[in-house]
Amino acid sequence: xxxxxxxxxxxxxxxxxxxxxxxxxxxxxxxxxxxxxxxxxxxxxxxxxxxxxxxxxxxxxxxxxxxxxxxxxxxxxxxxxxxxxxxxxxxxxxxxxxxxxxxxxxxxxxxxxxxxxxxxxxxxxxxxxxxxxxxxxxxxxxxxxxxxxxxxxxxxxxxxxxxxxxxxxxxxxxxxxxxxxxxxxxxxxxxxxxxxxxxxxxxxxxxxxxxxxxxxxxxxxxxxxxxxxxxxxxxxxxxxxxxxxxxxxxxxxxxxxxxx
Ligand SMILES: *[C@@H]1O[C@H](CO)[C@@H](O)[C@H](O)[C@H]1NC(C)=O
Numbered sequence: 382x383x384x385x386x387x388x389x390x391x392x393x394x395x396x397x398x399x400x401x402x403x404x405x406x407x408x409x410x411x412x413x414x415x416x417x418x419x420x421x422x423x424x425x426x427x428x429x430x431x432x433x434x435x436x437x438x439x440x441x442x443x444x445x446x447x448x449x450x451x452x453x454x455x456x457x458x459x460x461x462x463x464x465x466x467x468x469x470x471x472x473x474x475x476x477x478x479x480x481x482x483x484x485x486x487x488x489x490x491x492x493x494x495x496x497x498x499x500x501x502x503x504x505x506x507x508x509x510x511x512x513x514x515x516x517x518x519x520x521x522x523x524x525x526x527x528x529x530x531x532x533x534x535x536x537x538x539x540x541x542x543x544x545x546x547x548x549x550x551x552x553x554x555x556x557x558x559x560x561x562x563x564x565x566x567x568x569x570x571x572x573x574x575x576x577x578x579x580x581x582x583x584x585x586x587x588x589x590x591x592x593x594x595x596x597x598x599x600x601x602x603x604x605x606x607x608x609x610x611x612x613x614x615x616x617x618x619x620x621x622x623x624x625x626x627x628x629x630x631x632x633x634x635x636x637x638x639x640x641x
Contacts, residue, residue: 466604469528472519473548499562499570504577507558511551518543553600556593563590 424432459480467474486493494506518536519527524544534545561567562577563586571579578589 467549470523470526471548472523496561499567507554507561510554511548512555512558514547514551516545516547519546549600553597556596559589559593560597 459478460474462480463478464474494503497503518541520543521535524531524533527544527546529544529546536543536545559578562571562579568579571577578586581589
């Protein structure tokens with residue numbers, strides 16, 4: 382059924398009103414001019430181009446701002462995280478810093494350079510992590526906010542003054558290296574050559590190792606990683622056939638980390 386124009390169903394007054402409105406607006410086409418589409422249709426090509434250009438500029442500006450905002454938030458969070466985990470001020474906190482995701486390698490069987498049998502090459506790789514960095518100096522005026530006390534070692538005033546400092550993270554790596562040099566299957570190498578931590582007497586080595594165990598324990602507990610890691614089933618042969626063993630499960634933890 383062809384629908385009648387809507388105004389025919391209206392009262393006479395309304396009909397006249399609408400007719401009047403229709404006549405007036407259709408004459409100069411102003412009713413259509415209110416829609417953007419009509420505006421575009423009626424515009425000259427050059428005007429269309431500028432409208433499009435303006436629209437695209439606005440859109441890309443909004444997109445860029447959102448991206449910058451998200452990046453900024455991310456950077457600030459990374460900064461905040463480090464600041465939160467460090468009790469005192471450090472000059473490193475004043476540098477830009479970002480975290481990246483790292484996949485841990487917990488391979489049980491494959492050995493990287495840091496865990497290979499002792500050799501000058503292995504020792505050098507550990508030193509290259511920053512362990513042979515010499516102490517740095519910070520101005521005396523920054524000592525207090527860095528958590529240093531006035532009785533700590535200072536450079537001679539004639540040489541410029543300031544506190545001698547090292548970075549904790551490097552200290553922790555140094556301690557891990559000390560443990561590595563003392564693990565029973567590596568200790569002979571260092572003891573015989575009197576190198577590394579073994580350039581000292583055995584009582585001093587014992588104190589040094591004890592200190593390092595405790596430093597690493599505290600560091601691991603204070604920066605506890607709340608991430609979870611799963612287990613994997615491993616099958617081993619026994620007299621009862623195939624079964625799971627504690628040994629297998631223990632091993633799988635390491636393997637799982639590698640294959641994550
Ligand atoms: C883990 O490290 C070992 C030794 O460097 C390497 O052979 C292995 O491919 C690494 N595994 C993964 C998953 O990256």
